[in-house]
Amino acid sequence: MVTVLLSAGWAHRGQKTFACHEGTVRDVIREFVESYPHYRRRLLDDDGEPLTYYNVYLDGDLVEATDRSRVAAPADSTVAIVPPLAGG
Amino acid sequence: MTSLGDLHTTGPTAPPARATMVRVPGGTFLQGSPERTLDWLEAEGQAFPRDWFTDETPQRPVTLRDYLIDRYPVTVTEFADFVARTGYVTSAERAGGSMVYSDYWEIREGACWHRPAGYGSGVRNRGDHPVVHISYPDAEAYATWAGKRLPTESEWERAATGRAYRLWPWGDTWDPTRANTAEWTGGSLRGLDEWRKWWSGIHNAQGPVPQTTPVGAFSPHGDSPDGCADMTGNVYEWTSTTAHLYAPETRCDPTIHLVMGRFRAIRGGSWMNFRYQVRCAERLYGDPTGWSNFALGFRCADDAPESGAEHHGR
Numbered sequence: 001m002v003t004v005l006l007s008a009g010w011a012h013r014g015q016k017t018f019a020c021h022e023g024t025v026r027d028v029i030r031e032f033v034e035s036y037p038h039y040r041r042r043l044l045d046d047d048g049e050p051l052t053y054y055n056v057y058l059d060g061d062l063v064e065a066t067d068r069s070r071v072a073a074p075a076d077s078t079v080a081i082v083p084p085l086a087g088g
Numbered sequence: 089m090t091s092l093g094d095l096h097t098t099g100p101t102a103p104p105a106r107a108t109m110v111r112v113p114g115g116t117f118l119q120g121s122p123e124r125t126l127d128w129l130e131a132e133g134q135a136f137p138r139d140w141f142t143d144e145t146p147q148r149p150v151t152l153r154d155y156l157i158d159r160y161p162v163t164v165t166e167f168a169d170f171v172a173r174t175g176y177v178t179s180a181e182r183a184g185g186s187m188v189y190s191d192y193w194e195i196r197e198g199a200c201w202h203r204p205a206g207y208g209s210g211v212r213n214r215g216d217h218p219v220v221h222i223s224y225p226d227a228e229a230y231a232t233w234a235g236k237r238l239p240t241e242s243e244w245e246r247a248a249t250g251r252a253y254r255l256w257p258w259g260d261t262w263d264p265t266r267a268n269t270a271e272w273t274g275g276s277l278r279g280l281d282e283w284r285k286w287w288s289g290i291h292n293a294q295g296p297v298p299q300t301t302p303v304g305a306f307s308p309h310g311d312s313p314d315g316c317a318d319m320t321g322n323v324y325e326w327t328s329t330t331a332h333l334y335a336p337e338t339r340c341d342p343t344i345h346l347v348m349g350r351f352r353a354i355r356g357g358s359w360m361n362f363r364y365q366v367r368c369a370e371r372l373y374g375d376p377t378g379w380s381n382f383a384l385g386f387r388c389a390d391d392a393p394e395s396g397a398e399h400h401g402r
Contacts, residue, residue: 007343008140016342041192053187053195055375057346083193084375085324085354085384086347087143088365 002073004032005080009088012038020079025058025068026050028079043081055082109156110247110315111392117246118253120147120334121369125255134364135280142340143333144369147253150242154392157239157247160303160317161218161325161387162230164211167201170230179223179378186221187381188296189287189360196296196382201226204382205297216302218323218385224352224376227326227386239389241329241353241371248320248356249368250313256367257312257319266310267320268301268359269366277362287360298382299359312368320366321357323385324374329353331373344373352376358383 004018052065057080121144180186180200188196198207264271274286351373357366
């Protein structure tokens with residue numbers, strides 16, 4: 001499984017980590033939203049594609065928005081979703 | 089006459105006056121928060137866990153030389169003058185939009201410094217408000233043009249807190265009438281649900297219009313000990329400092345660790361925030377690659393000239 005990590009600033013009811021299946025980073029984000037539709041407006045556009053204003057890190061490495069459909073998140077990896085204004 | 093959006097100027101105006109800069113005397117101050125502040129935050133019942141704030145710790149001594157810092161954030165009129173003189177195009181204008189908050193953050197088409205709520209909005213009668221939708225490169229470009237620079241994070245905090253630690257520029261007792269925060273605009277808001285209701289009322293009536301106030305509107309009772317205004321709320325402010333931990337052993341929210349070395353420190357909170365996010369030692373971090381939003385501005389700083397020497401900045 002892949003762990004999806006959110007910041008406390010975005011965490012709904014305090015839950016910051018979620019389990020998803022392996023796949024491209026794009027697929028992981030889409031599956032995450034399918035399981036937790038509360039995050040749809042934050043993460044996907046009207047066509048269901050991941051928005052580009054937030055940053056995504058795979059095991060600590062930045063995945064550029066243009067690479068999210070190509071880069072695979074393997075088992076036991078962590079996909080962190082970080083807004084452009086972090087902390088606070 | 090120069091026309092920028094709906095803002096009309098009478099042509100190039102005088103450069104930002106040095107009189108609007110404050111000279112902060114050099115010396116050593118304690119940057120960051122003591123553990124007792126984190127204890128207080130936990131006891132307050134605010135929305136975030138302790139590790140959301142541990143990046144403010146440990147408190148450590150920092151020594152600075154004398155420096156200058158703007159008394160106010162850069163205003164719409166000042167930024168318009170910069171654009172009129174240089175033809176500068178901001179990151180938001182190049183991208184075709186910038187971020188506003190509706191029911192969540194979203195990229196609003198056309199939003200930029202002179203259209204803060206997107207197409208159909210403008211800055212008429214907002215010339216003395218802090219400019220918003222400013223990216224890190226935009227802030228650096230203005231500062232360079234003005235013959236100044238952005239403040240470091242340490243300089244910003246020292247200018248807000250004075251020689252001794254305090255929660256807010258005026259002291260340790262919260263007073264919603266001393267700064268432009270959500271608690272001033274919206275009254276006594278308790279928690280995110282009430283915040284959403286407050287913002288929804290504004291948004292439904294006005295659209296995503298920044299609830300900024302003229303710079304200095306809360307002076308002098310909201311000023312810092314050195315006389316800086318709007319250090320609490322109004323707009324988030326860029327600093328030049330790359331995000332870093334005060335001590336390598338500090339553990340905080342995992343997403344905060346990810347922006348260390350990547351983002352730039354942002355200080356002061358904004359009109360959107362509660363009292364906890366507008367403290368002198370509060371740290372936020374912004375993506376410096378061109379992102380901006382409708383609550384994000386800046387002020388400038390500079391090295392202090394030797395006593396008696398003229399400063400040659402613009």
